[in-house]
Amino acid sequence: MPEPAQSPDTGQVVTPTRVVAAVCLIAPFVAMLWVSSYAKVEPTLIGIPFFYWYQMLWVLISTALTLLAYRLVLREQRARKGGAAK
Amino acid sequence: MTAALPSTGSDQLAAAAAKGVNGVALAVFVFFFVAVTVMGFLAARWRKAEQSANLDEWGLGGRSFGTWVTWFLLGGDLYTAYTFVAVPAAIYAAGAAGFFAVPYTILVYPLIFTFLPRLWSVSHRHGYVTTSDFVRGRFGSKGLSLAVALTGILATMPYIALQLVGIQAVLDVLGVGGGEHTGWFVKDLPLLIAFAVLAAYTYSSGLRAPALIAFVKDGLIYLVIAVAIIYIPIKLGGFGAIFDAAGKAFAEPGPTGKPRGELVSGAGSQWAYATLALGSALALFMYPHSITATLSSRSREVIRRNTTILPLYSLMLGFLALLGFMAIKAGTDIQGNPQLAIPQLFADMFPSWFAGVAFAAIGIGALVPAAIMSIAAANLFTRNVYKDFLKPDATAAQEHKVAKLVSLLVKVGALIFVLTMDKTVAINFQLLGGIWILQTMPALVGGLFTRWFHRWALLAGWAAGMLYGTLAAYGVASPTQAHFGGSSKEIPGIGQIGYIGLTAFALNVLVTVVLTVVLRAVKAPDGVDETSPADYTADVGDKGTTPDLPPATVSSPAGH
Numbered sequence: 154m155p156e157p158a159q160s161p162d163t164g165q166v167v168t169p170t171r172v173v174a175a176v177c178l179i180a181p182f183v184a185m186l187w188v189s190s191y192a193k194v195e196p197t198l199i200g201i202p203f204f205y206w207y208q209m210l211w212v213l214i215s216t217a218l219t220l221l222a223y224r225l226v227l228r229e230q231r232a233r234k235g236g237a238a239k
Numbered sequence: 240m241t242a243a244l245p246s247t248g249s250d251q252l253a254a255a256a257a258k259g260v261n262g263v264a265l266a267v268f269v270f271f272f273v274a275v276t277v278m279g280f281l282a283a284r285w286r287k288a289e290q291s292a293n294l295d296e297w298g299l300g301g302r303s304f305g306t307w308v309t310w311f312l313l314g315g316d317l318y319t320a321y322t323f324v325a326v327p328a329a330i331y332a333a334g335a336a337g338f339f340a341v342p343y344t345i346l347v348y349p350l351i352f353t354f355l356p357r358l359w360s361v362s363h364r365h366g367y368v369t370t371s372d373f374v375r376g377r378f379g380s381k382g383l384s385l386a387v388a389l390t391g392i393l394a395t396m397p398y399i400a401l402q403l404v405g406i407q408a409v410l411d412v413l414g415v416g417g418g419e420h421t422g423w424f425v426k427d428l429p430l431l432i433a434f435a436v437l438a439a440y441t442y443s444s445g446l447r448a449p450a451l452i453a454f455v456k457d458g459l460i461y462l463v464i465a466v467a468i469i470y471i472p473i474k475l476g477g478f479g480a481i482f483d484a485a486g487k488a489f490a491e492p493g494p495t496g497k498p499r500g501e502l503v504s505g506a507g508s509q510w511a512y513a514t515l516a517l518g519s520a521l522a523l524f525m526y527p528h529s530i531t532a533t534l535s536s537r538s539r540e541v542i543r544r545n546t547t548i549l550p551l552y553s554l555m556l557g558f559l560a561l562l563g564f565m566a567i568k569a570g571t572d573i574q575g576n577p578q579l580a581i582p583q584l585f586a587d588m589f590p591s592w593f594a595g596v597a598f599a600a601i602g603i604g605a606l607v608p609a610a611i612m613s614i615a616a617a618n619l620f621t622r623n624v625y626k627d628f629l630k631p632d633a634t635a636a637q638e639h640k641v642a643k644l645v646s647l648l649v650k651v652g653a654l655i656f657v658l659t660m661d662k663t664v665a666i667n668f669q670l671l672g673g674i675w676i677l678q679t680m681p682a683l684v685g686g687l688f689t690r691w692f693h694r695w696a697l698l699a700g701w702a703a704g705m706l707y708g709t710l711a712a713y714g715v716a717s718p719t720q721a722h723f724g725g726s727s728k729e730i731p732g733i734g735q736i737g738y739i740g741l742t743a744f745a746l747n748v749l750v751t752v753v754l755t756v757v758l759r760a761v762k763a764p765d766g767v768d769e770t771s772p773a774d775y776t777a778d779v780g781d782k783g784t785t786p787d788l789p790p791a792t793v794s795s796p797a798g799h
Contacts, residue, residue, distance in 0.1 A: 178349040185342035186517060188509035192335075194502060200479030201561070204503040208341045209557040215345050216550040219352055223547050227540075 170229045174222040181215035261586065265413050267595025268602060271459070272433070275452045275603050279440030282447040293635035294368055297445035298618045298642055299535045302363070306544050308450055309536040312611075313545060314552045315453030316532045317344075317523065319398075320405030320605030321669075323460070323559060328577040330563025334489045334500035336508060338560055339515045344553040346520035352546040355524065356539045357687045357775040363539075364774045369615075370530050370683050371623040377686040379766025380694035381627050386701055387679045388623035391527040392649075394676040395616045397668030398526070399653035402605040402612075404578070404662055406433055409598045412582035427658055433602070434609075438650045441610045442643050446535055449610040456607050459600035461555060463585075467597075468558045471588050475568050484568040493718075510735035511727040518741035522677040527615035528608065539778040609650070617646035667723035671712055674726070674740035678704035681751050687775065694766050696754035704747030711739045 184190075185208070194202040295302060304312060322340070329337030358373065367373045370391065375384035407430060415429050440448045472478055486502045493499035504512045523529055536542055559581075566573075566580040571587060573579045585597040621642040626633045633641070657665060682697045717724025730737040 178352060181345055181349050182517075185345055186513040188504055188513050189506070192504045192509060197479070197482075200477055200482055202482055202502060204335060205338065205557070205561065208338065208345070209554065211345055212341070212550050212553045212557060215349060216547060219349050219550070220547040222349070222352065223543050227543075 168229065170225050174225045177218040177222040177225075180218055181211065184211055184214075261414060261591055261594065263591035264586070264595035264598060265415065267592050268409075268413060268598045271455070271596070271599035272436075272602060275455050275606065276436050276440065278451050278455065279436075279444060279448040282440070282451040283444035285447050285451060294618065294621065294638045294642055295366075297639055298368055298614055298621075299531065300446040300450055302535055303537055304450060304535050304541070305537050306541050306548075309532070309541050309545055310548055311453040311457050312446075312450045312535065313529070313532045313549060315449065315456050315604075315607035316528055316611045317608075318460070318552050318556060318604070319402055319608040320409075320601050321398075321401040322556070323601050323604055324405045324408050324578050324581055325401075326556065326560050327563035327566065327581045330560050331566050331573075331580040332500065332577045334485065334502055335504045336501070336512065337563065338557075339512050339519070340560060341553060341557045342513075342516040343519040343523075344556055345550070346516060347523050348546045348550055348553075350520055351524050352543065354684050354687050355533055355542050355546075358530070358683075359533060359536065359539050359542050360777040361687070361770055361774045362534050363779075364777050365770065368534065369527065369619045369622050370525070370679070371619060374682050374686060375623070375627070376769045377690070378682070378692075378694040378697065379768060380698070383682055383694050383698050383701075384623050384627065386698060387682055388619045390675050390679050390701075390705070391525075391619050392616045394672035395527055395612050396649065396653060396656070397665050397672050398528075399609050399612045399616075399650065400656045400665040401669050402609040403430060403434070403653060403657040404665055405605045406430060406602055407657070407662075408576075408578050409582050409601050412579060412586050413598060430657075431654070433606070434650060434654050437606050437610060438613075438647055441613060441646055441650075445643075446531065446611065446614055449607045449614075450535070452603060452610075453607050456600065456603040459596060460604060463593075463597045463600045464555050464558050466593070467562060467585070467588075471562070471565050471569075471584070474588060475565060481564050481568040485564040488567050508736070510730070510733075510737050514730075514738035514741045515727065518677060518738040518744065519673065521680055521744065522673050522740060525676045525679050525683060527619055528612040531611055531615040531618060537779065609653075613646040613649045613653075614642075616649045617642040617644075620645045663720065667720075670723060670726050671709060674708035674712060674743055675705055677740045677744050678708065678747050680744065681748055685751075690768055691755065692751055693755040693758040693763060695763060696751045696758055699754050700747040700749075700751030703750045704743040707746050708739055708743035711743070715739075 191204055191207045193204065196203055198206040326337060326340045329340075331337075358370075361367065361377075362373060365372075365376055367376065369388065371384040371388040374387050375381055378384075410429050472481060475481055482502065489500035489502055490498050501508065524533070533542060536545070562581055562584060566584045569584060569587060571580055571584045573583060582598065582601065585594050589597060621638050625641050626638060630637070678701050681692065681700055685692050685697070711728050712726065713722050715724045715726070715728055716722065726739055727736050728739050728742075729735070730742050
């Protein structure tokens, strides 16, 4: 569902940075919608079935991925703005 | 209310909670309630602008909120009292299926990362207060804008009503919800007081009130969940014992003769799980209250940064959901109503004073979203019904006044809804609301990225999605209800059970695309697009964007 976040006024639309950012944003969708990959009880973690702790672990993973995407987009944006100013 | 006499002593707690009033818990609850009420009224002075009688000030807090205020506001807004009550209740009743709320909130943030900054930018540049403002500006169609606005208002009303249901659950467990023998007035008096207070400070302070109260609400919630997730499992013998008990309970036959629930989603329920998570994630930021909280932020970066810190709430939600299993293990007496599971669990497990803190967290958790929702609905009505159709030459001051009045009306409506109708009606409508609001997505998110869709095609797609979604939901029966028994149904053509909202959304997109091709081919008149590509990436400080927006709103092109 997510598309690359930006459609720039100038320059390339598809840059390597954006591809990486897009992958970061799409990964949680693949992981979470593929329910059969985690619909099991074992292995349990401190007594909590895999089904539950795995999804909660993905809260952290997807946060890290979104943060990465944010940093990447921000860096590219600054680079472009800096370039345009000169 | 003779039952309101204090009865102290935590040894009598369980009995008191079920029958009479828990004095200590009630006192703590009332203390926090009074504290946030004072805050709500004082909020009007917080970061007050010089010229305050306009919708940007009242309805968007002057568009001045930074990263942390926005974080608290959005968190306070999205994770409502009803969430706290309903998610563990769903887990308690059916197990794994209720946990879809976690993947749902995981998916929300990467999703909004892609489109919310664009909405913020274009709204900031053109002074849009609502999503319908944007749709009208983008597609030059007041009809489409009206459809989006009415959908938003319709979907929000039952949501506000459900916040009352959340408060009611707490009041019931506190023992002040009234029994079967008390009159309706005495029974509902605490609820009436809570809502009168809410209505008064929303009226006077606008969005600043829930923004300030959200700090208290979220602080209490995090505290309560952190304590609960450590303290209760220790008391119950660890997570292993809790899930063992839950597994056994779910294996027993439910009302239909099949097992009551599942510990892990089985093959037959995985489509429903995934589509519910995805459909709900898509729908969440179509809700007017989510957008109101978003547009109140100071800059585009505030929103982006928030998508990376908001998931903290998802973690909290996951822990909260696990409390549903603990209620099973603890043998919590729910008196036939799963929604009492969590409040009752707190009452049974915690000392009175901390149970009071927990109840205050849920109660205040209802006030924040209810306030924002009523403001959002008021903004929609004022901008997209009143100004577009009733009084095109309305001044900023008139808009401000109408919005304040409508926010009152919306709340009174929700109150009447809850007091006169059965709770299940509110829940049914909330379920429908989720399906409905998702149908505004092609116009809004589609519009943020492309102008290709034709306005009439979007309107037709919206109508098709609304119609299909409503009829399909009507046809779902459950053991207790003949209609609106759930939100999942067989997906035509796939044969799996899936979320109706998502199926309706797919139909909506299909109709929109096909009709756009047709309408473009016959060269049907296209509306005027008042936005330009640069508007979608603008940030504070860029040329053409003023940091202080209010003057722009007054002259916004709403009347055209």
